[in-house]
Amino acid sequence: QVQLVESGGGLVQAGGSLRLSCAASGRLFSSRAMGWFRQAPGKEREFVATISSEGTIRRYAESVAGRVTISRDNAKNTVYLQMNSLKPEDTAVYYCAAARSPVPASTRYEYDYWGQGTQVTVSS
Numbered sequence: 001q002v003q004l005v006e007s008g009g010g011l012v013q014a015g016g017s018l019r020l021s022c023a024a025s026g027r028l029f030s031s032r033a034m035g036w037f038r039q040a041p042g043k044e045r046e047f048v049a050t051i052s053s054e055g056t057i058r059r060y061a062e063s064v065a066g067r068v069t070i071s072r073d074n075a076k077n078t079v080y081l082q083m084n085s086l087k088p089e090d091t092a093v094y095y096c097a098a099a100r101s102p103v104p105a106s107t108r109y110e111y112d113y114w115g116q117g118t119q120v121t122v123s124s
Helices: none
Strands: 003-007 010-013 018-025 034-039 046-051 058-060 068-073 078-083 092-099 111-114 118-123
Touching (some): 003 111, 018 034, 034 068, 046 068
Antiparallel strands (some): 046 058, 092 111, 092 118
16 A cells, blocks of 8 residues: 655746645655646546656656646655746646556556645745
């Protein structure tokens, strides 16, 4: 079993940066791809970024490509999401998730463990 705890969210002005962290406990972290999703009020949860178990393959949603970077440190059981040039439309609760396989995954159904989420609010 994997438990995930996100941190690093907050209030930031448009154009600013935030770094989200997701600490994982339990075994098998290093054998699973990890992902970040977000959910804005009244909207469905959407894919943001994913990284393979070894950290060699990354994929991003078109809406954030070029502005965010996903990374992981398997020695620390932690995955990160560096977000730059933030926009008001990035405002959402951001969730960390562990995939069922080592392969990067961009759909919710490929993930079986989720964190509780961290709020990101970008003011204009």
